[in-house]
Amino acid sequence: MKKDDQKVRNIGISAHIDSGKTTLTERILFYTKRIHAIHDVKGKDGVGATMDSMELEKERGITIASAATFCEWQEHEINIIDTPGHVDFTVEVERSLRVLDGAVLVLCAVGGVQSQSITVDLQMKRYNVPCIAFINKCDRSGADPDRVITQLKSKLGHNAVAMQIPIGLEMDLMGVVDLVAMKAIYFDGENGENERIESIPEALMPEATAKREKLIDAASMFSDELTEVILEEQEISEDLLVDAIRRGTISRKITPVFVGSAYKNKGVQPLLDAITRLLPCPSEVKNEALDMGNNENPVILPSDPEKPAVALAFKLEDGAYGQLTYIRVYQGTIARGSTIINARSGKKVKVGRVVRMHADQMEDIDAIPAGYIGALFGIECASGDTFVSPGINLTMTSMFVPEPVISLAIVPEDNKSQINMSKALGRFTKEDPTFKTFVDDETKETIIEGMGELHLEVYVERMRREYGAVVTTGNPRVAYRETITRRAEFDYIHKKQTGGAGQYGRVAGHIEPTAEGDFIFENRITGGAIPTQFIAACEKGFKSCLAKGPKMEFPVTGVKVTINDGAFHSVDSSEMAFQAAARGAFLQGYAKAKPVIHEPIMKVVVETPTEFQGAVMGLLNQRRGMILGAQDEGPMCVIEAQVPLAEMFGFSTVLRSSSQGQAQFTMEFALYKLVPQSIAEEVAENVAKQKKSAA
Amino acid sequence: MSNLRLLRSTGLSQPLSLFKKTTRIINLKDRNFDMLKKDIFLKNPLSLLVHNIDDIVSEGGFGAVLSRAGVGKTAFLVQLALNNMLRSKNVLHISLSDSVDKVGLRYRELFQDLAKQYDIEQTNELWETMLPYRFIMTFKVDGFSVPRLEERLTDITKQGIFHPRMIVIDGLHFDESVRQPLADLKALAVEHSLHVWFSVHTHRHEEHSPNDMPTPLSDVADLFDIALQLQPEGKEIHIKTLKGMPETSDYPALSLDPSTMLIKDKN
Numbered sequence: 021m022k023k024d025d026q027k028v029r030n031i032g033i034s035a036h037i038d039s040g041k042t043t044l045t046e047r048i049l050f051y052t053k054r055i056h057a058i059h060d061v062k063g064k065d066g067v068g069a070t071m072d073s074m075e076l077e078k079e080r081g082i083t084i085a086s087a088a089t090f091c092e093w094q095e096h097e098i099n100i101i102d103t104p105g106h107v108d109f110t111v112e113v114e115r116s117l118r119v120l121d122g123a124v125l126v127l128c129a130v131g132g133v134q135s136q137s138i139t140v141d142l143q144m145k146r147y148n149v150p151c152i153a154f155i156n157k158c159d160r161s162g163a164d165p166d167r168v169i170t171q172l173k174s175k176l177g178h179n180a181v182a183m184q185i186p187i188g189l190e191m192d193l194m195g196v197v198d199l200v201a202m203k204a205i206y207f208d209g210e211n212g213e214n215e216r217i218e219s220i221p222e223a224l225m226p227e228a229t230a231k232r233e234k235l236i237d238a239a240s241m242f243s244d245e246l247t248e249v250i251l252e253e254q255e256i257s258e259d260l261l262v263d264a265i266r267r268g269t270i271s272r273k274i275t276p277v278f279v280g281s282a283y284k285n286k287g288v289q290p291l292l293d294a295i296t297r298l299l300p301c302p303s304e305v306k307n308e309a310l311d312m313g314n315n316e317n318p319v320i321l322p323s324d325p326e327k328p329a330v331a332l333a334f335k336l337e338d339g340a341y342g343q344l345t346y347i348r349v350y351q352g353t354i355a356r357g358s359t360i361i362n363a364r365s366g367k368k369v370k371v372g373r374v375v376r377m378h379a380d381q382m383e384d385i386d387a388i389p390a391g392y393i394g395a396l397f398g399i400e401c402a403s404g405d406t407f408v409s410p411g412i413n414l415t416m417t418s419m420f421v422p423e424p425v426i427s428l429a430i431v432p433e434d435n436k437s438q439i440n441m442s443k444a445l446g447r448f449t450k451e452d453p454t455f456k457t458f459v460d461d462e463t464k465e466t467i468i469e470g471m472g473e474l475h476l477e478v479y480v481e482r483m484r485r486e487y488g489a490v491v492t493t494g495n496p497r498v499a500y501r502e503t504i505t506r507r508a509e510f511d512y513i514h515k516k517q518t519g520g521a522g523q524y525g526r527v528a529g530h531i532e533p534t535a536e537g538d539f540i541f542e543n544r545i546t547g548g549a550i551p552t553q554f555i556a557a558c559e560k561g562f563k564s565c566l567a568k569g570p571k572m573e574f575p576v577t578g579v580k581v582t583i584n585d586g587a588f589h590s591v592d593s594s595e596m597a598f599q600a601a602a603r604g605a606f607l608q609g610y611a612k613a614k615p616v617i618h619e620p621i622m623k624v625v626v627e628t629p630t631e632f633q634g635a636v637m638g639l640l641n642q643r644r645g646m647i648l649g650a651q652d653e654g655p656m657c658v659i660e661a662q663v664p665l666a667e668m669f670g671f672s673t674v675l676r677s678s679s680q681g682q683a684q685f686t687m688e689f690a691l692y693k694l695v696p697q698s699i700a701e702e703v704a705e706n707v708a709k710q711k712k713s714a715a
Numbered sequence: 716m717s718n719l720r721l722l723r724s725t726g727l728s729q730p731l732s733l734f735k736k737t738t739r740i741i742n743l744k745d746r747n748f749d750m751l752k753k754d755i756f757l758k759n760p761l762s763l764l765v766h767n768i769d770d771i772v773s774e775g776g777f778g779a780v781l782s783r784a785g786v787g788k789t790a791f792l793v794q795l796a797l798n799n800m801l802r803s804k805n806v807l808h809i810s811l812s813d814s815v816d817k818v819g820l821r822y823r824e825l826f827q828d829l830a831k832q833y834d835i836e837q838t839n840e841l842w843e844t845m846l847p848y849r850f851i852m853t854f855k856v857d858g859f860s861v862p863r864l865e866e867r868l869t870d871i872t873k874q875g876i877f878h879p880r881m882i883v884i885d886g887l888h889f890d891e892s893v894r895q896p897l898a899d900l901k902a903l904a905v906e907h908s909l910h911v912w913f914s915v916h917t918h919r920h921e922e923h924s925p926n927d928m929p930t931p932l933s934d935v936a937d938l939f940d941i942a943l944q945l946q947p948e949g950k951e952i953h954i955k956t957l958k959g960m961p962e963t964s965d966y967p968a969l970s971l972d973p974s975t976m977l978i979k980d981k982n
Contacts, residue, residue, distance in 0.1 A: 535839065633867070633870060634869075634870035634871075634873075634874070637870060637871060637874065637876055638874045638876070641874060641875070641876045646846065646847055647850065647871075647876060647877070648815065648819060648846070648849075648850075648851060649815035649818070649819065649850065649851030649852060649853065650815070650850075650851070650852050650853070650867065651814060651815045651852075651853045652852070652853060652854040652855060652858055652859075652863075653855070654855065654858060658815070660815055660816075662846075691843075693843065
């Protein structure tokens, strides 16, 4: 394995669904000789594209999970993370974006910049991923690369400059003109594998010259040397120009645009050249880790293979030989036989097999140095875990995991589904820390919990597709909570002294609201009114009331219980008696403390073209949303609001239909807030109904 | 303090008549917050200023706060807005330089400092009850125009989402061409019966014009009912009246505390 990190590219290929991303990846693998035949995504041969390893992806022709694959081009090693193109899988996309150093934004020459490209582009902006654009499908009727470049500028705000122009369009697409070398490139052979370089056709010369001028003009912003050469009217060398464009690309100030058609095998090799020439190598990218010993303050990781290792497990896969963990090493080296520590659990792990992946096939290697992507075998971990050398206390992702806000009951249809379902759930909970599952004691239903409606839907779908577990789902339930609003006294005697062993315990004190935690217990008993050995039983008794609140059986939070008096009986008092007394005391105090219900409020951020701003605000307002602000960003506008989760069901459909499919939204948990009186009554009714149907 | 002033400061327009029939249900918790808000408002030295401002700046009126960069124009405007929010008046904050998040944070921090000054504990809950009174809009400087603002304003008022009583415009360039947009804004403000506050950036080298107004404002001073200047002197930032405020004895001299940017009574 080579160790020159200057010649490594970790890239992603991001795009709108159906813009031909998987086909492009397939061609890249073919030209880099990783595969020896081409299978189309929706091909008749039934093999499917090599990157789509999951069943579901093959069937739908979309890519869900990001498989990492590796190939070589012009002595450069390219790791391709195939990112999902569908909007509902953004957790996956964001996780893979962390691992990338650069990206190819694939756009359809007919469809142009579509809503998904906008989302993906925003994510890339967030993680500061430099990108180059590839306008695919130039062979389709209605293809217009110039319009797409204009859209790149107007809709995404990119400083897009053409690096190539197509020779012919639609049916007549023959090749491309390289505006840097000023040469025409044609693609011969059955699969376009032979590049033929010729001079530019006469007819295209004026357009090529004009566009080259523009390119040079844009590039001169990033190189004084180039500006000098231009001013002195000297010949501009290819290297000088490429170097300037590279600088602009890495700082995300320029987006070079390439054209072609992956399906017709045109323009893929020049794109590969561009990946190696324009996108950054791992050491050119600033990677940050969080120092757990220092309040999660960011630390910059030098991409140095000699330093202690820091690596991120960004994807897990269940293979034929057990769990395969994809990792990206940011610093140091992870070698076979070395010992690493999982920063989340603190567990020591010995590295067994180290492999390099190519979709479904693998190749054994000795070590993964800084800047590289590889996979480990037989490592117990969850997706998003950080591995470090012993002695370092860094993590790549924040340890903060939000509590789930929505739950769904699932029931397997048959015995086989039952077994598969538990397998699937075990896997999903490992992959995604925000996804949780448990069995409800009362209804014996399996409950899955997550961060939103779509989040859970995706997992139910994956269960069916990947694991063959057919489940029926109940209605999604919002995780309401109960709390109290005022201080109340309690004084409760638990007494059963009629026949058999007696029980006696008295507990007195008060409960009050607190913002400091979910439950605080304070013991202020003096003079042994309750003997010390029973205090723990009291606490346990109070705690046991929290899981199901007395008001509507939602979990109780934000309660402080103080006990300051009590009584016991020398024979009849027991731990059990005090637990029962505490439960009674809690119910007594709780009823007097004005209990209320709280609901999860989500921070909803909608990105929409400005013309739909009014409509979107209306939608949010109808859903009891409070709009915090609207940010005008040229053609797009970002609206930020707080909306109760209970009102967000079906929002994506409504949003799409009222914005012609162009608005996108993200949603994350913000806080718990008091449910308004009228809504609280509705909730109470629903709870009563559910209870009835469960009984 | 005169009787009238007392009445006004308690939010009542006429003496409270006991046994007056009322059907309004008061939530105890909300009343608690209402009292807290009133408390902060009354204790706050800015409240006196705000009352004066209410008298001076009429519907459709303009106010300006001037200073050099970094002295505290935004902090002053945010406190003015907070004082309106405390009195349940809707504030639309328009920033031409910062993001929504940043503006939001500014409010949050100043409110927390303000509440801390008066030893108020439930700041989080209190803040939640105040949030509905604020709406932030941000524009890129060159993307801002009065027709555009009007469009946005119609969006939110027509659908009953938000009806501002006061607009804060932070970051507008006061150059030679500012007169027309200001006149348009004035018409807009009259139409929506609200008043508008601006931050005006002044420069050290600029000389005062004959009417004693700093250059950026001198040509358009007639449109403004009130103009205040923040002037750093030593360790203090004085709030000096350029236009509109009567220099009476019951009106305290105010200054800005440079460490917290909170407005305080000089005495």
